[in-house]
Amino acid sequence: MTPDLQEAGAALLERHRQSASTSTSGGASFGRLVHGLQPDFAHGVALYLDEISVSFDGFKALNALSLAIDVGELRCIIGPNGAGKTTMMDVITGKTRPDSGAAHFGSNIDLLRLREPQIVKAGICRKFQKPTVYEELSVFENLELALVDDRGVPAALFARQSAAQRERIAEILQLVHLLPEAARTAGLLSHGQKQWLEIGMLLAQAPTLLLLDEPVAGMTDEETERTAELFLSLAGKHSLVVVEHDMKFVDMLTQGHRKVTVLHEGSVLAEGTLAEVQANAQVIDVYLGR
Amino acid sequence: MSPESPVRLLPESRRGLLLGVRGWSVVIGAVAIVALVVPLLNLAVPAGNPLHLGDWGVALVAKIMCYAMCALAMDLIWGYTGILSLGHGLYFALGGYAMGMYLMRQIGRDGNYRSELPDFMVFLDWKALPWTWGGSASFAFQMLLVVAVPGVLSAVFGWFAFRSRIKGVYFSIITQALTYAGMLLFFRNETGFGGNNGFTDFKRILDVPVAAPSTRMVLFVITGLTLIAFYLLARAVVNSKFGRVLRAIRDAETRVMFTGYDPLKYKLSIWVLSAVMCGIAGALYVPQVGIINPSEMSPAASIEMAIWAAVGGRGTLVGPIVGAFFVNGAKSWFTQAFPEFWLYFLGALFIAVTLFLPRGIMGLADRFRKKGVEVRE
Numbered sequence: 293m294t295p296d297l298q299e300a301g302a303a304l305l306e307r308h309r310q311s312a313s314t315s316t317s318g319g320a321s322f323g324r325l326v327h328g329l330q331p332d333f334a335h336g337v338a339l340y341l342d343e344i345s346v347s348f349d350g351f352k353a354l355n356a357l358s359l360a361i362d363v364g365e366l367r368c369i370i371g372p373n374g375a376g377k378t379t380m381m382d383v384i385t386g387k388t389r390p391d392s393g394a395a396h397f398g399s400n401i402d403l404l405r406l407r408e409p410q411i412v413k414a415g416i417c418r419k420f421q422k423p424t425v426y427e428e429l430s431v432f433e434n435l436e437l438a439l440v441d442d443r444g445v446p447a448a449l450f451a452r453q454s455a456a457q458r459e460r461i462a463e464i465l466q467l468v469h470l471l472p473e474a475a476r477t478a479g480l481l482s483h484g485q486k487q488w489l490e491i492g493m494l495l496a497q498a499p500t501l502l503l504l505d506e507p508v509a510g511m512t513d514e515e516t517e518r519t520a521e522l523f524l525s526l527a528g529k530h531s532l533v534v535v536e537h538d539m540k541f542v543d544m545l546t547q548g549h550r551k552v553t554v555l556h557e558g559s560v561l562a563e564g565t566l567a568e569v570q571a572n573a574q575v576i577d578v579y580l581g582r
Numbered sequence: 583m584s585p586e587s588p589v590r591l592l593p594e595s596r597r598g599l600l601l602g603v604r605g606w607s608v609v610i611g612a613v614a615i616v617a618l619v620v621p622l623l624n625l626a627v628p629a630g631n632p633l634h635l636g637d638w639g640v641a642l643v644a645k646i647m648c649y650a651m652c653a654l655a656m657d658l659i660w661g662y663t664g665i666l667s668l669g670h671g672l673y674f675a676l677g678g679y680a681m682g683m684y685l686m687r688q689i690g691r692d693g694n695y696r697s698e699l700p701d702f703m704v705f706l707d708w709k710a711l712p713w714t715w716g717g718s719a720s721f722a723f724q725m726l727l728v729v730a731v732p733g734v735l736s737a738v739f740g741w742f743a744f745r746s747r748i749k750g751v752y753f754s755i756i757t758q759a760l761t762y763a764g765m766l767l768f769f770r771n772e773t774g775f776g777g778n779n780g781f782t783d784f785k786r787i788l789d790v791p792v793a794a795p796s797t798r799m800v801l802f803v804i805t806g807l808t809l810i811a812f813y814l815l816a817r818a819v820v821n822s823k824f825g826r827v828l829r830a831i832r833d834a835e836t837r838v839m840f841t842g843y844d845p846l847k848y849k850l851s852i853w854v855l856s857a858v859m860c861g862i863a864g865a866l867y868v869p870q871v872g873i874i875n876p877s878e879m880s881p882a883a884s885i886e887m888a889i890w891a892a893v894g895g896r897g898t899l900v901g902p903i904v905g906a907f908f909v910n911g912a913k914s915w916f917t918q919a920f921p922e923f924w925l926y927f928l929g930a931l932f933i934a935v936t937l938f939l940p941r942g943i944m945g946l947a948d949r950f951r952k953k954g955v956e957v958r959e
Contacts, residue, residue, distance in 0.1 A: 385840060407844075408839045408840060409839060409842050409843060409844045412839075412840055412841065412842035413842050417840065417841075418840050420836070420837070420840075424834045424836065424837040425834065425837070426829065426830040426833045426834055426837070427833050427834070428829060428832075428833055429826060429829060429830060429833070430593065432592055432593050433826055436823070436826070437823070437826060437827060437830055437838075437841060437843075438841050443842050443843050443844065444847070445824060445847050445848060445851050448822065448823045448824040448827055448848075449819070449822050449823075449824045450822070451822065451823035451824075455589075458589050458592055459587075459589050461592065462587070462588035462589045462591070462592055463588070465588070465592075466588050471588055471591050472591065474591060474592050474593055475592075475593040490837075493837075493841065497841060497842065
């Protein structure tokens with residue numbers, strides 16, 4: 293290496309050092325260290341699905357589906373039965389492997405390469421259509437298992453609850469209105485309460501992206517309204533994808549300005565505010581079956 | 583923390599004492615009975631005395647205590663984790679064979695053929711020990727095998743089965759097939775473990791006569807203390823967060839997976855633990871019963887283990903121990919009083935438990951004790 297090149301290199305390094313010390317975290321994404329399962333949200337996109345296709349025995353459940361969810365966005369997804377909503381969630385959470393396409397969490401995590409627990413670790417949590425809680429454990433224990441902690445076997449064998457963990461559980465129970473039920477066996481809760489417990493279990497995992505499959509199914513009007521309030525308070529802090537049939541609930545969530553995506557036969561049919569998509573001729577055709 | 587703090591509304595978390603005062607008293611009482619009362623009544627009280635405990639009774643209880651360890655192991659995987667194994671007899675037998683190999687070598691030149699080799703090898707005209715018998719003269723090495731062989735086999739089998747997400751009845755059938763395959767393998771003389779006769783005619787253990795009253799009593803005490811230790815170990819496991827994850831896997835495995843736990847690791851851990859428990863039970867069983875042969879690997883033997891756990895009460899730890907004592911106690915009485923009716927009785931017992939006592943004897947005891955609505959764990 294000739295001396296003048298060495299000098300040029302030193303100057304470059306110096307300039308880089310200065311720019312690194314002055315740049316703010318919201319700046320360009322290159323040159324930052326990103327760790328294993330830490331999603332990189334510098335581009336403002338939380339979830340990016342590109343041309344995902346899934347077929348079961350020749351039936352195309354997803355047909356080149358592309359979708360992007362921004363960081364902090366609350367997105368509602370609607371569509372008739374069999375439109376591919378649940379399959380989409382299966383792909384995102386690693387339950388189903390797509391035949392083709394790409395799925396990224398942030399700009400750096402390729403979801404198709406990870407197993408379910410790793411995807412959870414990266415920050416994607418999912419609520420099932422049918423409320424799925426540990427029926428024979430107490431409400432408190434349900435949340436205890438969901439709380440962010442070492443998921444390994446040795447850690448679980450010797451785990452001790454800290455005061456901070458108990459406080460966090462109490463906080464979440466308050467948020468989902470289940471504090472008085474803390475000691476009850478989860479199997480004895482009402483259907484709506486189980487839905488809330490499951491939502492609480494998701495929150496306990498401190499996810500960045502929440503996937504909610506029909507979260508208000510089986511809830512009373514009042515419970516539905518409270519759930520909408522809860523989700524609205526979460527938007528901004530978390531990204532939420534809500535699959536729902538209940539248009540009243542979708543209306544509460546979108547508040548007239550948030551985006552709604554309509555799925556049909558495994559791909560996006562329309563996107564826009566609820567009023568826009570409801571006025572869309574194609575959407576009306578699909579829903580009315582013309 | 584203010585007095586209205588929501589944390590106060592939470593249930594108390596369990597602390598590390600494992601059992602309450604009553605529980606520990608029962609455990610200490612059990613230790614005293616096993617280690618003091620029984621030896622005294624059997625060895626110190628003369629045979630004519632009404633308080634004397636006969637050798638036959640002691641041997642029967644020792645045998646049942648080995649079975650109770652298996653029932654406890656079954657309960658950990660079936661009652662708490664929801665995995666029904668119909669093949670744990672395999673691990674029991676493997677532990678027994680590892681012990682049996684050592685006992686065969688202890689016979690030395692006192693066998694029928696006055697040879698260094700075990701009798702069955704002389705009979706087969708073998709000139710040297712096969713490689714599998716390499717360490718069989720060493721007690722320590724064979725005790726290592728008692729733990730290692732069931733441990734490694736169950737780990738390999740479990741890893742493939744759980745990784746492929748084989749569940750429910752399919753899993754049970756595969757475990758059944760595995761123990762059946764093991765039985766066929768051990769039936770063959772070429773396998774080198776005595777074929778269908780297995781091992782018997784043991785003379786010594788650690789150079790002391792295995793059938794001497796004092797040796798039998800030492801084995802009895804060790805068996806009893808091991809059972810109590812297994813109970814406490816199982817209690818610690820199910821009371822830990824690990825145990826709650828196991829019950830969560832039983833109730834909603836997908837939720838566990840989507841909460842970031844890897845069910846594979848949890849299932850595999852408890853699976854291997856239960857196999858090792860059965861292996862140790864088998865190793866304690868063989869010197870006291872005096873025989874080990876491939877029939878211990880027969881599917882029926884493994885199914886019986888599931889019956890003990892179910893009759894006693896799944897999902898409680900005392901239940902399987904009670905179940906093992908109840909079923910085997912009934913068996914030894916029935917096979918003497920009405921030998922031809924035993925199998926009918928066993929069948930009727932299982933039907934009755936399934937129909938009327940879904941939670942076994944412990945569920946029945948619960949119903950009598952507290953007629954409240956409290957739900958047991």
